[in-house]
Amino acid sequence: MRxxxxxxxxxxxxxxxPALILSLDGDNAEVDIGGxxxxxxTMLTPQVKVGDYVLxxxxxxxxxxKPEEAEQTLAAFRExxxxxxxx
Amino acid sequence: MEFCGSHTHxxxxxxxxxxxxxTITMKSGPGCPVCVTSTHDIDTAIAIAMTPQTIIAxxxxxxxxxxxxxxxxxxxxxxxxxxxxxxxxxxxxxxxxNPSRQVVxxxxxxxxxxxxxxxxxxxxxxxxxxxxxxxxLLKLTPPVMQALLQLGELRIDGILCPGHVxxxxxxxxxxPIPTRFxxxxxxxxxxxxxxxxxxxxxxxxxxxxxxxxxxxxxxxVSVQGNTVAQQLIDRVLAPCNAEWRGLGCVPDSGLSLxxxxxxxxxxxxxxxxxxxxxxxxxxxxxxxxRGSISPQECPLFGTACTPEYPVGPCMVSHxxxxxxxxxxxxxx
Numbered sequence: 330m331r332x333x334x335x336x337x338x339x340x341x342x343x344x345x346x347p348a349l350i351l352s353l354d355g356d357n358a359e360v361d362i363g364g365x366x367x368x369x370x371t372m373l374t375p376q377v378k379v380g381d382y383v384l385x386x387x388x389x390x391x392x393x394x395k396p397e398e399a400e401q402t403l404a405a406f407r408e409x410x411x412x413x414x415x416x
Numbered sequence: 417m418e419f420c421g422s423h424t425h426x427x428x429x430x431x432x433x434x435x436x437x438x439t440i441t442m443k444s445g446p447g448c449p450v451c452v453t454s455t456h457d458i459d460t461a462i463a464i465a466m467t468p469q470t471i472i473a474x475x476x477x478x479x480x481x482x483x484x485x486x487x488x489x490x491x492x493x494x495x496x497x498x499x500x501x502x503x504x505x506x507x508x509x510x511x512x513x514n515p516s517r518q519v520v521x522x523x524x525x526x527x528x529x530x531x532x533x534x535x536x537x538x539x540x541x542x543x544x545x546x547x548x549x550x551x552x553l554l555k556l557t558p559p560v561m562q563a564l565l566q567l568g569e570l571r572i573d574g575i576l577c578p579g580h581v582x583x584x585x586x587x588x589x590x591x592p593i594p595t596r597f598x599x600x601x602x603x604x605x606x607x608x609x610x611x612x613x614x615x616x617x618x619x620x621x622x623x624x625x626x627x628x629x630x631x632x633x634x635x636x637v638s639v640q641g642n643t644v645a646q647q648l649i650d651r652v653l654a655p656c657n658a659e660w661r662g663l664g665c666v667p668d669s670g671l672s673l674x675x676x677x678x679x680x681x682x683x684x685x686x687x688x689x690x691x692x693x694x695x696x697x698x699x700x701x702x703x704x705x706r707g708s709i710s711p712q713e714c715p716l717f718g719t720a721c722t723p724e725y726p727v728g729p730c731m732v733s734h735x736x737x738x739x740x741x742x743x744x745x746x747x748x
Contacts, residue, residue, distance in 0.1 A: 356539075370532070373532070375644060386580060387532050388504070391580065391584060392637075395635050402605075405613060406613075409613065
């Protein structure tokens with residue numbers, strides 16, 4: 330049970346709508362969304378780099394996910410899970 | 417209250433409502449863009465769709481929302497060219513392929529969608545497109561939260577704020593909610609643990625009697641938000657009064673095109689005669705959107721009104737509270 334809980338709390342889950350930037354071309358990018366590739370607009374995140382995870386909304390990247398913050402949130406989630414296990 | 421329709425769905429889908437102690441009640445708010453679009457605005461979109469040589473581009477669910485005399489889907493059946501798009505950029509592509517026809521994007525959505533619509537207008541201007549227009553029905557989150565609190569119909573002790581709206585806006589626009597109304601705000605992501613954590617923070621704030629704005633979605637939301645997107649909204653769009661289903665006109669709660677971009681404004685070209693808009697008899701979507709009743713309290717819920725044959729938008733939209741309750745808790 331314990332290991333199952335860990336497994337469901339993978340990093341991917343934390344990314345909500347993870348779209349991985351594969352390549353950039355002006356105001357557009359090719360992204361991978363759970364194995365599906367798509368062309369998106371990057372006008373709203375001009376600082377985006379290949380390898381970033383972005384939040385995707387109606388065909389545009391609207392924000393870049395921060396892995397270090399995601400890690401902190403995961404730590405908070407683990408703490409929550411541990412409290413519920415003690416109970 | 418969870419403002420966002422996606423939160424409503426996630427709370428029901430993961431059974432979080434049932435897990436919470438009886439002292440915590442979650443009320444669904446007006447955070448579903450399709451649902452809050454007024455019947456009058458839907459009638460306007462339908463009238464534009466029926467204009468010859470016009471193509472309507474719209475996001476998914478809106479085509480099925482009943483107006484006074486039908487829906488965009490019915491208009492399509494009657495010969496109108498209504499196309500469902502995923503992105504405003506798809507509408508731009510349609511305009512490029514159909515230079516002799518006007519392409520009108522029905523721009524619904526909140527702050528998350530607003531910069532994408534603004535980006536499409538800037539793109540149309542860069543490409544020199546003269547046949548792309550936006551019917552802007554965009555709406556703003558913090559003004560309507562304040563209008564709802566002002567109304568005082570419900571005693572709301574904390575607001576679960578929409579994560580992806582906040583990616584754009586940052587935390588500052590929620591400031592007046594704790595200071596003016598004494599109600600705490602927690603920005604939340606959409607995973608079950610995100611929401612539990614944010615609800616926990618709201619309870620802590622309520623118990624300590626010190627409401628503030630907290631960010632419980634740090635991996636996506638920054639204090640200042642997406643400033644590039646904010647600047648793009650400011651460049652192309654300006655606040656205006658907007659009509660909300662269930663709430664009527666809320667001052668400065670919408671976005672319309674600035675005069676410099678008038679040539680992309682559908683409202684400047686089309687003046688459809690939509691005088692008398694009537695909501696479907698018995699539909700209580702307006703009350704559901706204010707959190708005044710739960711979906712199950714509407715007499716049409718699950719009988720005359722189902723996702724297959726919806727009477728009101730809250731049953732149509734994937735983000736609608738009625739559709740969420742119908743899908744996940746019909747037995748409750």
